[in-house]
Amino acid sequence: MDKLVVTKYEDRLLQAYYEHDRLMELSLTDTDSDLNNIYIGKVENVINNIKACFINYGSEKPCYYSLDENKHIFMNHKTTDMVKAGDELLIQISSDAVKTKNPVATSELSLTGEYCIVNIGNKIGISNKITSVKRRDELKKLARENIPSEMGCIIRTSAETGNEEELIAELKHLSEKLADILKKAKTRTCYSCIYKQSPDYLKSYIAKSKFVPIEIVTDDKTIYDDFTEYIRLHQTEHIQLRLYEDKLCSLITAYNLKKELSNVTKEKVWLKSGAHLVIQQTEAMVVVDVNTGKAITNKNIEQHMLAVNKEAAIETCRQLRLRNLSGIIMIDFINMKNSSDMEDIQDILIQELKKDSVPAKFVDVTKLGLVELTRKKIKRPIAEMLRA
Numbered sequence: 001m002d003k004l005v006v007t008k009y010e011d012r013l014l015q016a017y018y019e020h021d022r023l024m025e026l027s028l029t030d031t032d033s034d035l036n037n038i039y040i041g042k043v044e045n046v047i048n049n050i051k052a053c054f055i056n057y058g059s060e061k062p063c064y065y066s067l068d069e070n071k072h073i074f075m076n077h078k079t080t081d082m083v084k085a086g087d088e089l090l091i092q093i094s095s096d097a098v099k100t101k102n103p104v105a106t107s108e109l110s111l112t113g114e115y116c117i118v119n120i121g122n123k124i125g126i127s128n129k130i131t132s133v134k135r136r137d138e139l140k141k142l143a144r145e146n147i148p149s150e151m152g153c154i155i156r157t158s159a160e161t162g163n164e165e166e167l168i169a170e171l172k173h174l175s176e177k178l179a180d181i182l183k184k185a186k187t188r189t190c191y192s193c194i195y196k197q198s199p200d201y202l203k204s205y206i207a208k209s210k211f212v213p214i215e216i217v218t219d220d221k222t223i224y225d226d227f228t229e230y231i232r233l234h235q236t237e238h239i240q241l242r243l244y245e246d247k248l249c250s251l252i253t254a255y256n257l258k259k260e261l262s263n264v265t266k267e268k269v270w271l272k273s274g275a276h277l278v279i280q281q282t283e284a285m286v287v288v289d290v291n292t293g294k295a296i297t298n299k300n301i302e303q304h305m306l307a308v309n310k311e312a313a314i315e316t317c318r319q320l321r322l323r324n325l326s327g328i329i330m331i332d333f334i335n336m337k338n339s340s341d342m343e344d345i346q347d348i349l350i351q352e353l354k355k356d357s358v359p360a361k362f363v364d365v366t367k368l369g370l371v372e373l374t375r376k377k378i379k380r381p382i383a384e385m386l387r388a
Contacts, residue, residue, distance in 0.1 A: 001213045003214065003217065004016070005018070007219050007220060013201060015027040034057075037197055039092075041088070041091050043055055043089065044056050044085065045085055054102065058193075065089070065106075065107075070107040070108065074090075075190070090194070093105055109182075113170040114162075115166065119152050122151065124140050124152055125154040127160075130157060139167075142168065142171075146175075147175040148175055202226060217251065224241065271315055279319060285327060286330070290309060302338060312331075325381055346365070360376065
């Protein structure tokens with residue numbers, strides 16, 4: 001059974017997710033995060049050379065907003081679509097601030113459920129992980145019949161084998177909620193928060209419980225009560241909820257979470273074979289170097305290098321999830337003579353990245369033999385949050 005541990009750590013929310021008793025994901029969230037919230041913001045300044053502007057929505061940092069990639073939703077009277085300083089726009093925070101970069105906002109408002117994401121627009125998208133052409137067509141038809149023509153949606157992977165009645169109910173509920181947000185925004189003042197995202201811990205991993213039994217453990221009564229109510233309303237099965245009440249040993253101590261948080265800040269990660277990874281995050285990308293280290297053997301050297309690289313591929317994908325590293329990721333595996341060996345590594349990476357709750361994909365192998373991956377930037381890396 002998988003396990004989700006939720007607790008407070010230095011005024012932040014800490015989530016630790018275990019698959020088969022192995023820690024796979026860590027999430028450290030500011031309790032006042034603006035991610036996915038919807039606001040009415042005011043344009044501070046327009047930067048024409050990068051076709052973007054910065055919008056004040058009442059937070060410390062104004063958010064970055066692309067003029068090219070958005071269809072603007074003006075809250076003030078306009079006769080043109082040109083954005084100017086002082087304009088009021090309806091926006092959703094799509095990415096937290098990362099290092100020196102400001103939060104990112106979009107006008108493509110969306111609401112996320114267990115089976116689908118309903119958004120502004122009229123396109124129907126299907127998760128790439130649903131490969132059956134017949135099933136994709138069925139889901140696309142079902143979605144189009146159950147949301148307004150001026151709205152679109154993305155059908156999530158969980159819908160492939162999920163209950164269709166629940167999917168239909170969710171499509172209707174989210175589209176009605178989005179319509180209500182748009183209506184409400186017309187009567188609200190600048191800097192108002194029109195929609196606030198439910199606490200992160202309520203939605204993280206809940207969808208997985210449809211297919212994988214999960215035990216949720218928390219030592220916080222408020223969080224426990226939130227889960228209890230959420231499970232009751234959504235009639236979610238396969239979840240065991242437990243309130244941790246041991247006064248002599250804290251939940252953080254019981255699961256050794258301080259050490260786990262310390263580990264994700266270290267550059268070197270040892271592998272069972274004796275080899276190790278060196279993980280470095282630069283401003284431009286994440287670089288992972290695979291070193292043989294103590295992994296020395298008298299056996300067939302090519303088979304040995306392949307085995308080490310396979311282990312490194314699996315652990316690298318785990319570290320990306322644990323550390324929440326994103327953007328461009330370059331991996332320098334140990335050189336292998338057989339081209340088919342790199343194909344094996346590629347297959348492992350593709351399969352491991354599919355398990356990631358954050359969109360991630362294998363891109364290519366460069367002429368220098370470096371493997372390139374990408375992982376969507378949504379939240380700040382754990383190490384950066386620990387330093388903040």
